[in-house]
Amino acid sequence: MTQPVIILARPQLGENIGKTARAMLNFGLTELRLVNPRDGWPNPAAGPAAAGADPVLAEAKVFDRLEDAIADCTRVYAATVRKRDMPKPVVTPERAAQEVHTALAQGACAAVLFGSERAGLDNEEVALADTILTVPVNPAFGSLNLAQAVIVFAYEWFKQATDTPAHQSYTDLPLASKEELQGLYEQVEAALDEKAYFRSIDRRATQVRALRSLWQNCGLSAQEVQTLRGMIKSLARPHRDD
Amino acid sequence: MTQPVIILARPQLGENIGKTARAMLNFGLTELRLVNPRDGWPNPAAGPAAAGADPVLAEAKVFDRLEDAIADCTRVYAATVRKRDMPKPVVTPERAAQEVHTALAQGACAAVLFGSERAGLDNEEVALADTILTVPVNPAFGSLNLAQAVIVFAYEWFKQATDTPAHQSYTDLPLASKEELQGLYEQVEAALDEKAYFRSIDRRATQVRALRSLWQNCGLSAQEVQTLRGMIKSLARPHRDD
Numbered sequence: 001m002t003q004p005v006i007i008l009a010r011p012q013l014g015e016n017i018g019k020t021a022r023a024m025l026n027f028g029l030t031e032l033r034l035v036n037p038r039d040g041w042p043n044p045a046a047g048p049a050a051a052g053a054d055p056v057l058a059e060a061k062v063f064d065r066l067e068d069a070i071a072d073c074t075r076v077y078a079a080t081v082r083k084r085d086m087p088k089p090v091v092t093p094e095r096a097a098q099e100v101h102t103a104l105a106q107g108a109c110a111a112v113l114f115g116s117e118r119a120g121l122d123n124e125e126v127a128l129a130d131t132i133l134t135v136p137v138n139p140a141f142g143s144l145n146l147a148q149a150v151i152v153f154a155y156e157w158f159k160q161a162t163d164t165p166a167h168q169s170y171t172d173l174p175l176a177s178k179e180e181l182q183g184l185y186e187q188v189e190a191a192l193d194e195k196a197y198f199r200s201i202d203r204r205a206t207q208v209r210a211l212r213s214l215w216q217n218c219g220l221s222a223q224e225v226q227t228l229r230g231m232i233k234s235l236a237r238p239h240r241d242d
Numbered sequence: 243m244t245q246p247v248i249i250l251a252r253p254q255l256g257e258n259i260g261k262t263a264r265a266m267l268n269f270g271l272t273e274l275r276l277v278n279p280r281d282g283w284p285n286p287a288a289g290p291a292a293a294g295a296d297p298v299l300a301e302a303k304v305f306d307r308l309e310d311a312i313a314d315c316t317r318v319y320a321a322t323v324r325k326r327d328m329p330k331p332v333v334t335p336e337r338a339a340q341e342v343h344t345a346l347a348q349g350a351c352a353a354v355l356f357g358s359e360r361a362g363l364d365n366e367e368v369a370l371a372d373t374i375l376t377v378p379v380n381p382a383f384g385s386l387n388l389a390q391a392v393i394v395f396a397y398e399w400f401k402q403a404t405d406t407p408a409h410q411s412y413t414d415l416p417l418a419s420k421e422e423l424q425g426l427y428e429q430v431e432a433a434l435d436e437k438a439y440f441r442s443i444d445r446r447a448t449q450v451r452a453l454r455s456l457w458q459n460c461g462l463s464a465q466e467v468q469t470l471r472g473m474i475k476s477l478a479r480p481h482r483d484d
Contacts, residue, residue: 023390028380051385087415087463094401095408135397136406138270143293148265148393155377155394159336164378166337173329221329 004100004157005031005111006150007069009125012038012117018049019147020114021056027154028161032060033069033111066113066125074108075099078129079149080121081142090132097156099131112153117146173221180225185212187229191236246342246399247273247353248392249311251367254280254359260291261389262356263298269396270403274302275311275353308355308367316350317341320371321391322363323384332374339398341373354395359388415463422467427454429471433478 006024011017011034021032034041041062050057063069070076077096078088091099096112103110113129115121126132135144135152144152176184189208198204220228248266253259253276263274276283283304292299305311312318319338320330333341338354345352355371357363368374377386377394386394418426431450440446462470 022385025383026379026386026390051387053383053385087466089461090410092401092406092408136401136404137268138400141267141295143264143295144268145293148268148390151390151393152397155397158380159334159378162378164334166334168332219331224329 002104003029003031003161004104005033005073005109006154007033007035007066007111007113008037008146009035009066009069009113009121010038010116011146014039014043014045015049016117016146017043017060018046018051018053018057020150021046021050021053021060023147023151024154025053025056026151027158029154029157030056030059032056034060034062035066035069036064037062038116066128070111070113070128072109073111075103075110075131076129077110077112077131077133078121078126079112079114079133079135079153080126081134081137081144082120084123084126084132086123086126086132088126088129088132090134093133093135093153093156096131096133096153097160100157101160114146114149173223176220176222176225180222181215181220184215184220184225184229184232188215188232191232194236244346245271245273245403246346247275247315247351248396249275249277249308249353249355250279250388251277251308251311251355251363252280252358253388256281256285256287257291258359258388259285259302260288260293260295260299262392263288263292263295263302265389265393266396267295267298268393269400271396271399272298272301274298276302276304277308277311278306279304280358308370312353312355312370314351315353317345317352317373318371319352319354319373319375320363320368321354321356321375321377321395322368323376323379323386324362326365326368326374328365328368328374330368330371330374332376335375335377335395335398338373338375338395339402342399343402356388356391415465418462418464418467422464423457423462426457426462426467426471426474430457430474433474436478 006020006029008017008020011020017034017037024030024032037043041060042057046057047054061069077091077100100110112133113121113125115125133153135149137144188211192198198207218224248262248271250259250262259276259279266272266274279285283302284299288299289296303311319333319342342352354375355363355367357367375395377391379386430453434440440449460466
């Protein structure tokens with residue numbers, strides 16, 4: 001197994017099964033299991049809601065009992081926001097995703113259970129899980145629907161699976177080298193000297209430092225340095241009638 | 243400001259505005275701004291989709307121009323998955339949430355822009371933002387809808403705002419003390435000695451260590467230790483007709 005299984009226990013609307021498939025595939029999850037779907041399976045309302053995630057629906061496996069749906073799993077998480085009087089650990093989606101990655105790396109099969117739209121998982125279903133997964137929500141308004149709860153877990157799983165850089169440049173334009181920046185600094189300062197911008201020798205050093213910081217914080221590309229140098233050159237030019 | 247503003251540029255369906263409000267309030271966000279909503283505002287389709295997040299809709303502010311909607315903001319993020327040929331940094335939702343927390347701590351106003359359902363933000367709109375926010379999704383199937391993209395950002399923001407413990411015990415049952423565990427260990431081992439479970443003195447030490455590890459890894463509560471001790475006592479009792 002290279003990914004966790006998503007199990008829907010007693011899902012009601014085909015539309016929500018489709019939305020779950022869409023949520024899953026956005027984050028690279030394709031293993032869907034359905035336990036006792038209320039309106040049978042396949043369900044014609046699922047496809048349109050899947051918005052193209054039809055392969056997930058086509059491969060979905062159906063079970064009569066939750067016990068059978070989790071039989072090959074070694075780690076099972078029950079997604080619920082309600083407090084249960086059960087001595088089970090409760091983890092965040094982030095922590096669950098970390099644990100799932102560990103389990104998968106050991107070759108185990110891990111599953112996350114989601115209950116019916118109306119009332120979530122019942123206590124018998126939660127009891128079959130090792131761990132409770134609770135999405136932290138606004139205590140005054142906890143109203144995540146089925147596909148939204150799936151999205152949050154799947155997002156955390158995919159985030160950890162892919163390790164997208166937190167911060168990156170969108171373009172391939174290389175940053176300016178320090179030499180290019182130095183050329184800009186000197187050109188600007190020479191042009192300002194020419195126009196007597198600096199009031200005194202004493203204050204010049206401080207003002208130059210402030211200007212150089214300003215350019216430095218811009219994160220200029222090599223091309224942007226050229227653009228600025230052209231602009232400065234044009235501004236510094238004498239008027240036609242000077 | 244204690245929270246970021248969510249701005250929908252040219253949203254089309256009232257239903258999606260309602261779903262956005264619901265997504266926001268789940269994660270404690272209440273400041274919604276709408277720029278040029280296609281079907282005007284208020285929109286009767288928004289309320290039912292908000293599933294109780296009506297106060298967010300009631301307080302939503304409407305603008306004709308995106309420039310006006312962001313006028314009081316110092317940091318603006320544009321949510322988009324499409325590559326833009328713009329020299330702007332691109333960040334993950336996690337990083338954007340971190341930056342927003344920093345901006346809010348400095349008393350600034352931060353906003354996240356989301357485009358229309360059909361085609362997202364246009365280039366003019368993205369150009370007004372400081373930074374591009376891209377949710378990492380399956381490269382073979384990127385199909386997050388508007389409210390789903392809002393959920394991922396809002397979830398990351400709320401996660402950082404609330405600092406929910408990654409792992410916690412669901413019940414208030416205290417864990418067993420080491421003294422209570424020691425009592426269990428000794429009772430079990432005495433009972434096993436009685437039944438000649440250990441084959442030899444040599445192997446007894448190894449077997450005892452394995453059993454004690456087993457109990458230790460169970461993370462037993464004080465009450466569970468009592469339950470086990472009662473069970474062992476009962477099992478160790480001679481048969482009625484012994």
